Amino acid sequence: MVLTRVAWIGRLTGPKGDIAEKIISQVAPVFSEVQFTIVGGPISDEYQSKLGDNVTLTGFVKDVNEIFKQNDLVIGAGRVPVEAMRFGLPVIAVGENRYVGPVNEETIAIAKATNFGDCDRLTAWDVQQLIDDLSAIVSGETIFPLEQYAEFVDDYRLDHVYPQVMDVYRQACIDAALRRFREIPVLTYHRVLQQAPQGSKFNVYVAAAELDQQIANLKQRGFEFVTFKDIADGARPKKPVILTFDDGYEDNYLNLLPLLKKHQAKTVVYALADRSLINNHWDMAKGEPEAALMSDAQLLECHQSGLVEIGSHGLRHQHLPELTDDEARQEITDSKQVLETLLGDEVVSFAYPYGDYEDREAELVREAGYCFGVATVSGPIKMTDDLMRVRRITMFPNTSKSKFWKKTSGWYLRYCKLKKKDF
Numbered sequence: 001m002v003l004t005r006v007a008w009i010g011r012l013t014g015p016k017g018d019i020a021e022k023i024i025s026q027v028a029p030v031f032s033e034v035q036f037t038i039v040g041g042p043i044s045d046e047y048q049s050k051l052g053d054n055v056t057l058t059g060f061v062k063d064v065n066e067i068f069k070q071n072d073l074v075i076g077a078g079r080v081p082v083e084a085m086r087f088g089l090p091v092i093a094v095g096e097n098r099y100v101g102p103v104n105e106e107t108i109a110i111a112k113a114t115n116f117g118d119c120d121r122l123t124a125w126d127v128q129q130l131i132d133d134l135s136a137i138v139s140g141e142t143i144f145p146l147e148q149y150a151e152f153v154d155d156y157r158l159d160h161v162y163p164q165v166m167d168v169y170r171q172a173c174i175d176a177a178l179r180r181f182r183e184i185p186v187l188t189y190h191r192v193l194q195q196a197p198q199g200s201k202f203n204v205y206v207a208a209a210e211l212d213q214q215i216a217n218l219k220q221r222g223f224e225f226v227t228f229k230d231i232a233d234g235a236r237p238k239k240p241v242i243l244t245f246d247d248g249y250e251d252n253y254l255n256l257l258p259l260l261k262k263h264q265a266k267t268v269v270y271a272l273a274d275r276s277l278i279n280n281h282w283d284m285a286k287g288e289p290e291a292a293l294m295s296d297a298q299l300l301e302c303h304q305s306g307l308v309e310i311g312s313h314g315l316r317h318q319h320l321p322e323l324t325d326d327e328a329r330q331e332i333t334d335s336k337q338v339l340e341t342l343l344g345d346e347v348v349s350f351a352y353p354y355g356d357y358e359d360r361e362a363e364l365v366r367e368a369g370y371c372f373g374v375a376t377v378s379g380p381i382k383m384t385d386d387l388m389r390v391r392r393i394t395m396f397p398n399t400s401k402s403k404f405w406k407k408t409s410g411w412y413l414r415y416c417k418l419k420k421k422d423f
C-alpha cells in the first residue's frame, strides 16, 4: 500500500512514552518519505529536541476521528486500535508489554488477549521489528485484511457493549498490576493552602509546604505516583502510591498543580460534575468557611497536564444511600458522562461523597463502567479484594514525619486493624 502518513496515538509518559521516543528517534529517520504524527501528551522539551522533519507532535487531541481521517495507518494499543479498525484503518499494535505487529488473521487473537499489547507479561521487543513491518507494508508484501476488521472488532461494539467487554481485559490488567500488593497507600486529601484557613472546623486541608515535603519524601523512598487511570490503562508500578484530593477545590489548581509539575508527581482529583456549583455548599451549611471549586477551564488544565486524573465525586456531593435508586444512579452515571464530555477522556474512578455507600452504590458504580469505587475508611485492606470499595488513608494538616512514614509504610492499615482504629 502507499504509506504516506502514519499516526501513533498514546500518552507521552511511562512505557508508552518510550514507544513514542523509539518511533521519533529510530523509526521515522528510516522512512523519510513518510510523515509521522505523534498524538498525545504531555509534550516535553526532550521530545521536541529529537523531532526530524517528518515528525509532528500534536499534544492531546479531542477528536481522534480527525486523526484517523488524515492518516493511512495507526500504531497504538488499548482502545486506539479498536477505534482505528472500526474506522477501517490498518493497525500495527504495540503496547506497553508486547509488540503484536500488523493486525491480521494471525495476530488478532493475541492482540485481543493482550489488549493490543498493553496487558501481558513484559515481553522485550526490538524496534527493528517495527521497521521491518513498516518496510513490508511499503513494499506491498504485507496486506491488511481490512474487510475483516469490522468482524475483528465486532466483539467490542464500542458504542455500547465496549465498556463491558473491555472490562474483562481491564480487570485482568488491574488485577495483574495490583494483586501482589497487600496494602497500597491511597491517601485522601482535600484542600491545599498556602496558609491555614480561618475558622475551619473540619481540617480538610494540607499546607502546600507540608505537601511539598511529603511528595519529596515519597519520591526519595522510591514510590511511583500513579493514578487509577494509569492502572486501568495497564501501568505496572513496582512501588505505587496514590494521592487523591476530594471535591475539586480551586486551591488544587492554584497550589497543588505547581507542586505536581515541580516533582513530576501524579494525583487523582475527585470533582463534582454539576458544573454550576461554585463552592463547598455542603460544608458551608455546617459552618465551614467558603471554598471555591475549580472552573471548567481549571479542571481541563489539570487534566491536560497529564499529571492529574479527574475522577467523579458525583453531581452534587450528596449522601448517596439516602437517595432513591434513580437519583443515586444519576449521581453516579450522569456525573461520569458530564466529566467525560468536559475532559474528552474516560473517567475510571468514582469517590463516594463522605465515603458513604452501601451495596447498592457499589453495584451502581460497577454498572456505570467505572473501574474503581473509592471509599474513605471502609473496604478491604488489599485493594484487589474489592475494587468498588477501595480503602484510603485520611490525611490531616500538620502530620509529623514519623506519622507520615507510618501512614505510607505499607502496613498501616493492618496495624490500624489490629488496634481496631478507623485510620
Ligand SMILES: [Zn+2]
Pocket (backbone or CB within 6 Å): 246, 247, 313, 317, 353, 354
Ligand atoms: Zn467530598
